[in-house]
Amino acid sequence: MKIHPLICKITIFTSMNIQTQEITSPILRSKKIKLFIKRIDLIHPYVSGNKLYKLKYNFIELKKQKKNKVLTFGGAYSNHICATSFLANKNNIKSIGIIRGEQNSQLNSTLEFARKQGMDIHYISRKEYRNKHKPCFIEELKYRYGDFYLLPEGGSNILAVKGTEEIIDDDNSNYICCSIGTGGTIAGIMNASKRNQEIIGFPALKSYLDLQNNIKKWSRRSNLKLEYGYIGNGYAKISKELIKFINTFYNNYNIPLDAVYNGKMMFGIFDLVSKDYFKEGSSILAIHTGGIQGNRGFINRFGIDLPIK
Numbered sequence: 432m433k434i435h436p437l438i439c440k441i442t443i444f445t446s447m448n449i450q451t452q453e454i455t456s457p458i459l460r461s462k463k464i465k466l467f468i469k470r471i472d473l474i475h476p477y478v479s480g481n482k483l484y485k486l487k488y489n490f491i492e493l494k495k496q497k498k499n500k501v502l503t504f505g506g507a508y509s510n511h512i513c514a515t516s517f518l519a520n521k522n523n524i525k526s527i528g529i530i531r532g533e534q535n536s537q538l539n540s541t542l543e544f545a546r547k548q549g550m551d552i553h554y555i556s557r558k559e560y561r562n563k564h565k566p567c568f569i570e571e572l573k574y575r576y577g578d579f580y581l582l583p584e585g586g587s588n589i590l591a592v593k594g595t596e597e598i599i600d601d602d603n604s605n606y607i608c609c610s611i612g613t614g615g616t617i618a619g620i621m622n623a624s625k626r627n628q629e630i631i632g633f634p635a636l637k638s639y640l641d642l643q644n645n646i647k648k649w650s651r652r653s654n655l656k657l658e659y660g661y662i663g664n665g666y667a668k669i670s671k672e673l674i675k676f677i678n679t680f681y682n683n684y685n686i687p688l689d690a691v692y693n694g695k696m697m698f699g700i701f702d703l704v705s706k707d708y709f710k711e712g713s714s715i716l717a718i719h720t721g722g723i724q725g726n727r728g729f730i731n732r733f734g735i736d737l738p739i740k
C-alpha cells in the first residue's frame with residue numbers, strides 16, 4: 432500500500448510490510464489446493480485491516496476540505512468506529528460517533544477505546560438510526576455538532592473503494608476470498624482483480640438489501656460470487672461450531688480470526704474446499720480484514736473463549 436504523506440505522520444503506518452502466509456492442512460493437500468492468507472489484519476490492532484484502506488482517501492479529502500471534525504455511524508462494537516476514532520485522534524481531528532442502540536451503563540471495550548481517542552459518543556435508537564442517510568437528519572446533526580466531514584456507516588463510499596483497490600497488488604491466485612459488511616471492501620478488490628480471477632464474498636449479515644446495489648454502484652466488474660451460507664444467525668450471533676473452528680484455527684496456525692467476519696469466511700473456505708468447489712490445482716487468496724478487537728466484546732458479553740491477539 433502506498434502511504435500518502437498526510438497519513439505518514441502516523442509512524443506505525445510508514446513501514447507497512449504486509450505478509451501473505453500459506454495455510455497448509457491435510458484436506459488442502461488431498462484436494463491439491465493452495466490457500467494463502469493476506470495479513471492486512473496486522474497493520475494495526477485498532478485500525479485493523481480493511482479499515483485503514485477505507486479511511487485513507489477519506490482523510491486526505493477531509494484535510495483538503497480543511498475540516499476539523501469527522502462524524503460517522505456504527506454499531507456498539509464497530510471496527511469502523513474504533514479505527515476512525517484512532518485515526519482522527521492521530522491527525523488532530525475531532526471525531527463524533529453516532530452509535531446504534533441504547534446506552535449501556537458502562538461503555539464496552541470498543542467504545543471505551545473510542546472515547547479514550549477523544550471521540551464524542553452519541554447514542555440513537557435503532558429506529559432513528561435508519562435515518563442515517565437522510566439529508567434532514569444530517570442537517571440536524573450539523574446543527575448540533577457544527578460542520579463536519581461525513582463518513583457513512585462502515586466508512587463505505589467511493590473514496591473508500593479507491594482505497595480498498597490497493598489491498599491486492601498484482602496477485603495471480605485463481606480465487607480471492609473476502610468477508611463482506613457493506614460491500615466497500617469487496618468492490619475495491621473486484622476492481623483491482625484480473626480478468627480470470629473469481630472473487631468470492633462471504634456476507635456477515637443476514638439480510639443486507641443494499642449490498643447488491645452497493646457493489647453495483649462501486650464496482651465496474653461482475654466476477655463476484657456471494658456465498659450467503661456462512662452467516663450463521665446474523666451479524667453479532669455466534670455458533671458453538673464457529674467458536675470451535677476459530678479456536679482450532681488459532682491453535683493450528685497461530686492466526687486469530689474475529690467472530691463477525693473472518694471466522695465465517697475461513698470456515699466457509701474450508702467447507703467449500705471439502706465440497707470440491709475449487710478446481711484441483713488452483714490457488715486461493717483469503718484477505719484477513721482484521722477486526723480482532725471485536726472479539727473482546729464477545730468474550731465480555733458471553734464469557735466465550737476467543738483469541739484476542
Ligand SMILES: *Cc1c(COP(=O)(O)O)cnc(C)c1O
Nearest residue numbers: 510612613614615616720721722
Ligand atoms: C468492516 C469490516 C468488514 C466489511 O467491510 P465492508 O467494506 O463494509 O464490506 C470485513 N471485515 C472486518 C474485520 C471489518 O471490520
